Amino acid sequence: MQNRISIPIGPQHPLLKEPLSMMIDISGEKVLGGSMRLGYVHRGIERLAEQRNYIQNVLLIERVCGICSHVHTTTYCYAVEALLGIEIPPRAQYIRALMCELERIHSHLLWLGILAKHVGLETIFMHAWHDRESSLDIMEAISGGRVSHAANQIGGVSFNLDKAQAEMIRSTISNLRTQVEGLLNVIETEPALHARTQGVAPVSAEMIRQYCVVGPIARASGVDIDLRRDDPLPPYDQLEFKVITHADGDAWARTLVRAQETRESLNLCDTIMRDMPDGEVLVRAPRKVPPGEAIIRSEAPRGEVFYYLRSDGSENPARVKIRTPTLSALSMIPAQLAAIQVADIPVVLAGIDLCVACADR
Amino acid sequence: MERLKKRFSLLSAIIDALIEPPETVGYPFTKLELPETYRGAIVIDPEKCTGCGLCVRDCPAQGLELVKKSRHEFKLIHYPARCAYCGQCSISCRRKAISHSNQLVGSTSNPEALVVVLKEKEDEEQG
Numbered sequence: 001m002q003n004r005i006s007i008p009i010g011p012q013h014p015l016l017k018e019p020l021s022m023m024i025d026i027s028g029e030k031v032l033g034g035s036m037r038l039g040y041v042h043r044g045i046e047r048l049a050e051q052r053n054y055i056q057n058v059l060l061i062e063r064v065c066g067i068c069s070h071v072h073t074t075t076y077c078y079a080v081e082a083l084l085g086i087e088i089p090p091r092a093q094y095i096r097a098l099m100c101e102l103e104r105i106h107s108h109l110l111w112l113g114i115l116a117k118h119v120g121l122e123t124i125f126m127h128a129w130h131d132r133e134s135s136l137d138i139m140e141a142i143s144g145g146r147v148s149h150a151a152n153q154i155g156g157v158s159f160n161l162d163k164a165q166a167e168m169i170r171s172t173i174s175n176l177r178t179q180v181e182g183l184l185n186v187i188e189t190e191p192a193l194h195a196r197t198q199g200v201a202p203v204s205a206e207m208i209r210q211y212c213v214v215g216p217i218a219r220a221s222g223v224d225i226d227l228r229r230d231d232p233l234p235p236y237d238q239l240e241f242k243v244i245t246h247a248d249g250d251a252w253a254r255t256l257v258r259a260q261e262t263r264e265s266l267n268l269c270d271t272i273m274r275d276m277p278d279g280e281v282l283v284r285a286p287r288k289v290p291p292g293e294a295i296i297r298s299e300a301p302r303g304e305v306f307y308y309l310r311s312d313g314s315e316n317p318a319r320v321k322i323r324t325p326t327l328s329a330l331s332m333i334p335a336q337l338a339a340i341q342v343a344d345i346p347v348v349l350a351g352i353d354l355c356v357a358c359a360d361r
Numbered sequence: 362m363e364r365l366k367k368r369f370s371l372l373s374a375i376i377d378a379l380i381e382p383p384e385t386v387g388y389p390f391t392k393l394e395l396p397e398t399y400r401g402a403i404v405i406d407p408e409k410c411t412g413c414g415l416c417v418r419d420c421p422a423q424g425l426e427l428v429k430k431s432r433h434e435f436k437l438i439h440y441p442a443r444c445a446y447c448g449q450c451s452i453s454c455r456r457k458a459i460s461h462s463n464q465l466v467g468s469t470s471n472p473e474a475l476v477v478v479l480k481e482k483e484d485e486e487q488g
Contacts, residue, residue, distance in 0.1 A: 055449065055453070056419060056420070056449070058449075059422075059447045059449055060421055062447075127374065140396060140399065145400055148447065150448050158452055
């Protein structure tokens with residue numbers, strides 16, 4: 001084709017928050033397609049995990065991702081506990097779930113800010129990131145770390161909640177709900193956001209299944225999957241919540257799904273705080289894990305996180321395999337970029353909610 | 362009308378933001394208020410430490426080193442530049458000798474300057 005030019009985006013680019021290299025073919029204002037290169041933040045975490053003991057690995061695996069760090073360690077700990085055949089105390093299960101939901105709120109608000117910034121709505125960006133601080137403050141106050149919480153231990157969690165902390169969580173969640181409702185009102189009614197996202201790069205449910213895409217992107221295309229309901233880790237089997245889906249599959253549907261999931265997660269936090277039983281939060285776990293294999297899946301903010309663990313009976317795991325939701329979403333980018341306008345590239349990339357560090361590991 | 366009301370719901374927040382003081386703190390001129398549970402600088406209770414080495418064994422960042430000269434002589438060294446402040450040492454310690462304070466650790470261009478000998482025990486018979 002005449003006038004066909006290729007523009008490089010990344011690995012360092014203002015559009016991207018993490019290193020990812022893309023070569024996008026355009027003709028005039030029309031995008032013809034693209035290709036990508038991954039691996040800029042590959043740290044060899046799976047290999048490193050084989051050289052460390054199970055306890056050290058909890059802290060190592062937390063470094064897979066800077067946003068959904070807690071859900072990774074939760075899944076890993078459940079896998080080790082399955083191999084050990086121990087059940088953690090109910091209060092520890094609830095604290096793990098509380099942290100997971102706070103992380104989902106923080107991840108979705110972070111994403112909303114990035115999308116708003118890319119479509120030129122700086123006010124929503126500032127407010128979303130301001131509101132996100134509340135969930136980070138709770139996590140920092142209860143676990144001791146703002147990003148790397150180190151909340152999980154094999155056999156439970158490393159901290160307990162006292163009455164003052166529980167009251168602080170309830171009041172902060174209540175304030176956060178008011179702020180998030182205000183944001184949702186603006187999102188639902190803001191014509192500039194509608195114009196920039198509606199009908200942009202729609203993805204059909206068939207395409208979602210073809211690329212094995214999971215999480216909010218799949219739910220925005222009408223694929224009703226959520227591991228918290230479909231294959232629940234405790235205590236999600238005892239909690240009631242609504243799985244948000246949308247039929248359109250475009251960037252607007254993804255915005256709505258994530259925004260409404262934030263509201264649902266706030267409700268879940270309230271339910272968890274109300275139903276949280278008293279008691280111990282940690283049981284002593286042996287250092288050596290009996291030989292065997294375990295597979296545990298859980299629902300991270302971006303979709304299914306999969307952990308495969310094989311033990312040979314020693315203090316170190318023989319194999320740790322991690323599958324993160326972003327990998328399948330990344331494979332769908334070239335297909336999504338075809339036949340869109342150049343100005344819509346940021347919306348498509350932001351709409352996916354990429355976590356390249358997760359995908360590269 | 363409802364739609365119009367929803368659309369301008371952020372307006373009140375924006376007006377509030379003009380009046381309210383900034384959310385950010387002018388660190389280092391203003392003191393940071395860190396939560397009680399914040400995992401900051403490592404502190405040790407020398408009376409409780411027996412030099413068993415469990416903290417060193419579980420540290421994921423090789424931030425601690427135990428130098429053993431004999432059964433009763435040992436030195437526990439902390440390398441703040443390597444430390445991830447994850448709190449695993451305080452959890453692994455059975456005698457609760459090692460813990461975190463909620464103080465930030467200062468930065469330096471010379472990481473060796475921050476190295477701390479947490480405990481140095483010499484043989485009582487000799488020393």
